Amino acid sequence: MAAEHQGREPLERIAVMGAGSWGTTFAKVLGDAAEHHGSRRSIRLWGRSPEVVADVARHRNTRYLGDIALPAAITATLDPAEALEGAQLVVLAVPAQSLRAQLTAWSAHVPRGAVVLSLMKGLELGTDKRMSEVIAEVTSLPAEQIAVLSGPNLAMEIARSQPTGAVVACTDHGTAQWIAEACTAPYFRPYMSTDVTGVEIGGIVKNVIALAVGICEGKEMGDNTKATVITRGLAETTRLAVALGADLTTMSGLAGLGDLVATCSSKLSRNHTAGRLLGQGLDAEAVGARMTQVAEGIKSAPAVLELAQRLGVDMPITAGVVAVLRGELPVGKLEPLLLARQLKSEGD
């Protein structure tokens, strides 16, 4: 089926770089999808922990996914070159701030014809680049070989085969379709888009807004407050996305509103959890020490704010979260600061 698009061959050899909660879960999606379609597929998962790699050989990743069974198509290795050899699709699922260094080390092993798919939801500190931009810089691959996937995709729910949607975006529709077909599983429904910027910005900024909603929860505020932060959070996400050339409709889709709602309401979300701890009075350092998995919003928030300021985009919730993270604003002052802003029309 995939061979019908752009002359691409069926997707049989995949490397997934990153054996944390999302990398492992997405590998499972790809394995279950192949099984469902009766296709042959080899999925090589690269991990940096010998314990995790040994566990995956027993079809488990207990550290991240408890007793969930992994499909037989998944094998694991500590050797990035072995994972990448012959891969038609290279899936990246490491923390955003570590991507540039890791991909630089791996890039000689990325097959030239491969498509690289980012699962990451972070903005690079210091450059304010999206992950697709970092991938393009490091690998020099053309845009039609770089794709992103985002949406309301809390890994643990998907690992338990609970149904969800997602968006695969690539400037080349055929590439997006090739990937979407390859990851369509009975519980996973991808949609396609060519709006790479919008899909990435939705995923990046919702983590910052989830920190803000978590703060509200930590301070035991009610649902009106949280709904207001979510809605105005979507407004500032949309302003930034549109200023960067994204499509407005992406923001009301799964990678915009969908992911924002999931992350801001779920106890499974690491960003939401980190926000709750901030709201309870812990400082950013203490929160970081408590987290065992990446909460991308903590590092991405200052980059989002810098990007917005450079573009002249007003992002008051993001600015407040950054001030709290930097220890410049006591968490108790965030609410009065946001409420005391000058009156404006809702559409502005």
Ligand SMILES: NC(=O)C1=CN([C@@H]2O[C@H](COP(=O)(O)OP(=O)(O)OC[C@H]3O[C@@H](n4cnc5c(N)ncnc54)[C@H](O)[C@@H]3O)[C@@H](O)[C@H]2O)C=CC1
């Ligand atoms: N977990 C989820 O529900 C979802 C996560 N994402 C995104 O996927 C990306 C990866 O997230 P997760 O797999 O959840 O993270 P995680 O914290 O569960 O796992 C990260 C993995 O990267 C590895 N790693 C490699 N280099 C690292 C380094 N320098 N520092 C730290 N870890 C390193 C870790 O060993 C671990 O296997 C993030 O950008 C996240 O926002 C997106 C959708 C859902």
Ligand SMILES: O=C(CO)COP(=O)(O)O
């Ligand atoms: O991106 C996610 C859900 O779509 C996961 O959110 P957290 O990284 O906050 O856990």
